[in-house]
Amino acid sequence: MNLSIFIWIPVIGFLVSLILPKKNETLISATAFGTLGIQLASAILFVVMWIFQGAEPIQVNDIILFKNKEYVFQIDFLLDYISAVYMLVGALLTFMVTLYSRYYLHREAGYKRFFNTTLFFYVGYCLTTLSGNLETLFIGWEILGISSFLLISFYRERYLPVKNAVKVFSIYRIGDVGIILAMWASHHLWGQNITFSQLNNAELVHEHLMTHSAIGVFISAMFLLSASAKSAQMPFSSWLPRAMEGPTPSSAIFYGSLSVHIGVFLLLRTFPFWEFQTSVRVAIALLGLITMFIATGIARVQSSVKSQIAYASIAQIGIIFIEVSLGFEKLALFHFAGNAFLRTYQLLVSPSVVSYLIREQFYSFVPRLQTLEDRFPKKLQYSIYLLCLKEWNLDSMMYQYLWNPIKWVGNKIKFLNARGLLFIFIPLYFVGIYLQSKLDLLSESWAEFLPIAFAFIGLVMVFKSFTQRKSIRVSWLLVIMNHFWISLAISFNEHYDSTENWLYLSGIVVFGIVGYWCLQRLFSQEGKITLQRFHGLSEAHPKIALVFLLACLGLTGFPISPTFIGEDLIFSHIHEDQFFLAAFVSLSFILDGLAVIRIYARVFMGPYYKTHSDFSSRYF
16 A cells, blocks of 8 residues: 555545535535545554554655756655654544534534535645655645634634634744745755655764754754744744634644644654754753743633643643653654643533533632642742733734734835836836846856845835735735745846746746736725725635635645745755845745735635624734
8 A cells, every 4th residue: 555545535535525515514524524534444554564564664755746957846755653653643533523523513604614624634634744855744734734724714704713813824834934944954955855764864964964063953943943833832832722713623633633743743753853963952842841831821820721721732742842852752752642632632522611610610619728839929929820811922022023023114115006016116127137137247246146135125025015905906916026026036046947937937927817816806896995904705705715715825835836846946046155045035935925815814704894893903
């Protein structure tokens, strides 16, 4: 049995689920339940056979999506004890939660949408946990991110779930770029696209890190950044309770058990790379330790049962981070399985527990006579209590030191409007193309400066798009132009094939035009629409909403578009000493994803503007 079968089973189930009648709940749930039942039975059978045959790691080089003299984008799969544990736990929990959801979501308006998204999530989960290289892992990583956004905003007619979905997606986007930067640096370190099996070669890893220790630390730091964002470790911990706005089953399967432990999987999978980097191991342990103490305190003062479970899970994942840093990989896997099963159970029974606790509080509540905090001085007790009540101001700090400065910069850029694009930046872009054609005549200093300058112009555009509130179409065009400026900037580097540029921009052009057409259709039917508020137009225009979502995904480099490969190609041509260029391009990719999802959320999600009064929309 080929490992790719565990990808094709949920893919086929997802595709079948898409074409089922919306009102036939029995058929929809049976399809999901049957798909995951087949997956679970196949996984158990395969793993048992694999163990009896010696449990040797299986590396499968499956599909080459793109190849040139210096670069190969290949889909690889790997089965070892890490992926086996994650695959079995994921199959069993998703199977059980799907069975639970058949009745829990009965007569829910988004019944089919929930099961479609759950199967889509499971495709991403299998791709991630069975990945044999970073490129394959990144495909699954992206699918997990967008399915999280869709499930948190499941009740899309409400304001708060949509706002929290955008918040979570913004943190996920930081983790995405951490993986991209790690792939960029790895390409320069190894001179090839390294597989996870090759990382287990201690001599090979040691040989490369001896002469490139700084790059090794940078790659490990990017892995840690991505793992922290995905597993809600400090300072990103505040997103996990906000993700509980979705249905209880999705909270259980995503944020209690599987998705939230993917950061741990990334650390376990890359452990042979940073095993001998003491500074990295200390950083991971300290991060886990700080998160453990802070999350435990916050969990103890939460009034919502879901928030209590969320922060308790964050604390346990902090302990797992410590275990991984100490080299206790098998203990970390056992801890992952135990925490996943426990949190899934707690979240699924949480509605019943609330009623039980209310009854107990009235009839048989007995407060504890003494707690650990009673030993502290009163001022310290009160300070810790207030900090935990405010969740250590984690949300406020993210806005104050990250998002608000970005919005401040974007609001200061007054000249980037439709007229500025037409009369300044489009002519300037053609000047850049002319200079690129005369590259041999440029001095060395100009050849080094121009890529950074053009990438900075692209970054300025996406800054403005992220903060644009008046014109949706200008915001959309700014994202498209950002990609064109990035491609121009990279084209100044030597050995850059123009066909790679067309591969990258082909997805941008196609999906950009499709998205602009959707906006034009909406304007013709609804009149003027701005980004000042949530409009909730998915209720009135479900088909346009679906097409526009696909356009958004294509524009952000999701794996339905050649731009996905193009973005990786872009980074492979950034030299290892071009830190500013890499920083500008990576920040552009963070913000263009946020700008596009923000447009989709404000246009198609939230209360339908013709029947609901609007709420405050100061965030995103």
